[in-house]
Amino acid sequence: MADPHIKSEMDWLDYVSVILYRLGFVLAAPSIALLPWQTAYPAQQLCFVAATMCASSLHIYMKPYRLTLQGATWVGLLCAMLGFPLIGLGGCFITLGGLCFKEYFCFKVPGLPAQPLLLAALWFALALDAGPIAQILAGISALLFLVVSIAKWRMPLHFDIGDKSKYEV
Template identity: 55%
Template sequence: MADPHIQSPMDFWDNLTVIIYRIGFVVAALSFLALSWYPQQALLGILIAATCCASSLHIYLKHFRLTFQFATWIGLLCYILGAPELAFGGALLTLGGLCFKEYFCFRVPLLNLQPVFVLLLWFSWVFEGAILTRVLSIIVGALLLLLAIQKWRMPLHFDIGDKTKYQI
């Protein structure tokens, strides 16, 4: 997790990956808000968002960073192989976990509950609970939109923190 009070020198790649990471949250928010009306397109948007976030994470602990990246890669593979339920689950694991992490980094309200919301959303989507899916996708999308707005209001270096603490 980043230390916002520390400002490490940032190069082009640091700036680019922070921007990609933050764009991932915007795409995720819009995709979740569209999930009930355009499920195939929204699923693809959610997978793209998870890929943006997972490819550009700045998390000090290697095992968390690799877990989120691995979940996204497995999700993409499942999508390619025709298992959209598992693909959705992989993307939700990544996005829900990152929301939980962002809560502890920056204390954006209600993000600590996002993993529960995405788990319930996955179950309602898989078991075709249309009304519950619609309600939960709006809640998840709204929280992601709140996170995206909060993230874009912060300086880019807040996402990087102390580069010397990263496990390689």
């Protein structure tokens, strides 16, 4: 989590992790948008990649929250590998939705508190094969991912790191 007023010294790993984290949000936007359309574009797999990029590189001071969001992605990936991709997608949605919620409290990006609910509704719409509803929810969710992506890339990289001394290891 970040304290924008604090500029901790960043090493190369900090730069890589912040860039990976932000690219995860960028990748989430088109992947989520295309999920209900059943295109040749591997949207579901790229949602897993986006969630993994964010989960592997997130910066949250409190260890229990960090491990919960990371664990949701890893359990989701395991479910997908075991033949339960829709359940796995739910794990990715937990991570991505939770991170959007966190980003709202860190940086006040508008609309983000709704993202976890939108992703939950999208998951149910996909599970129930409610095509038009899933398409609308995916479009709104993708738009919010685009908004957070643009907002994140407009910020200096050190905003994502915050005060390194506050991280629970």
